[in-house]
Amino acid sequence: MKEQLFLILFLIVLTSACDTLCQLFLKSSINSLKFSVNSVKKVIIFILKLAVHPGAWIALTFSIAALFLWLFVLSKADLNFAFSVGSLHYIFIAFASKLILKEKVGITRWLGTISIVIGIILVAIS
């Protein structure tokens, strides 16, 4: 029983890690395009440029991995538990954005992110 719990926890963290990597690759590819999207026509060009960017494909691979892992977690774990632990994902993304993408995550943004995590846990357990 305890081993099962550790396995589920590990898989949730792994799912989170895959999704964080997906977002990091996607965001850094978008940043490297330095493309300003301000009309529908530009959106199409932007998506086409993104489609030929290798970073976007790496992001897609991680995204598919995260999806399969998550489906597996949901088939094994209690839904509320999975969502509660999964919400820590928001903290991972905030740290990764700060450390790797060098975004400025100030006190307001941290407070907001933590408030969202608390909110999701409350919605999940209620």
Add this chain to the structure above:
Amino acid sequence: MMFKKNAILKIILLLVFSDILETFSQFCFKKSALLSGPFQIKAFSDAVTFAKTSALSPFLWVALISVFLTFIIWATVLSKVDLSVAHPIASFSYILVPLVSIVFFHEKIAALGWVGIIFILIGAIFVSLSSKEKEDIL
């Protein structure tokens, strides 16, 4: 420029819209899976048959199209704001799903759930406010 002033508001609207689309695509995926009939996936060949039956369902294609649209919106939003801003604001789906359950399925939400929804809203407002520092790039 108009866009500069209402930038974060537009971002929030786009994210809420993409959350609605995502919820819709989940609904379509579920619908196509149900229409494929009750399936016991025990072997790989079962999974292949399941995938083949699902592929014929229009719901699956509608779901895939809305997944693609969701991606376009997400990528566009990421080209405008920080990941650490867009990602928390996208948590709106945690509010949408309970609200849809109340309105369409007449489900009741416990007091704790409402407190959670308020926490998520306050969090999203804080994160949105924090993005003003970067308005010059929008």
